[in-house]
Amino acid sequence: MLDDTERKLLRVLFNFFASRRRMPVWKELTAITYKTRAQLTQTLLSLESHQYIHWQDQSGSHTIVMIEGWERKDQPLPRRFAPTDTSYWTQY
Numbered sequence: 001m002l003d004d005t006e007r008k009l010l011r012v013l014f015n016f017f018a019s020r021r022r023m024p025v026w027k028e029l030t031a032i033t034y035k036t037r038a039q040l041t042q043t044l045l046s047l048e049s050h051q052y053i054h055w056q057d058q059s060g061s062h063t064i065v066m067i068e069g070w071e072r073k074d075q076p077l078p079r080r081f082a083p084t085d086t087s088y089w090t091q092y
Helices: 004-020 026-033 037-049
Strands: none
Touching: 004 026, 004 037, 026 037
16 A cells, blocks of 8 residues: 555656656656655655556656556455345335
8 A cells, every 4th residue: 555645646647647648857746746856766666666667767757667557456345246136126
């Protein structure tokens, strides 16, 4: 499960790429998130360790490759079952 800064940065990266078809450079990323380059680097390394992004050339933020743009759900969704009798349809 991601913490708040990781989740927000992941959404910023995804939305930036979806609207502009490229990853932001450091200047744009610091302007959008109001974080320093050191804070962003730490958060990006954490996202890479969780395998949400791939960041091979760490010289710039424009080399980030998105693997997933949203947080994974650790718990499966609850199963919904269909009633076996007609009471669902006949009783209100």
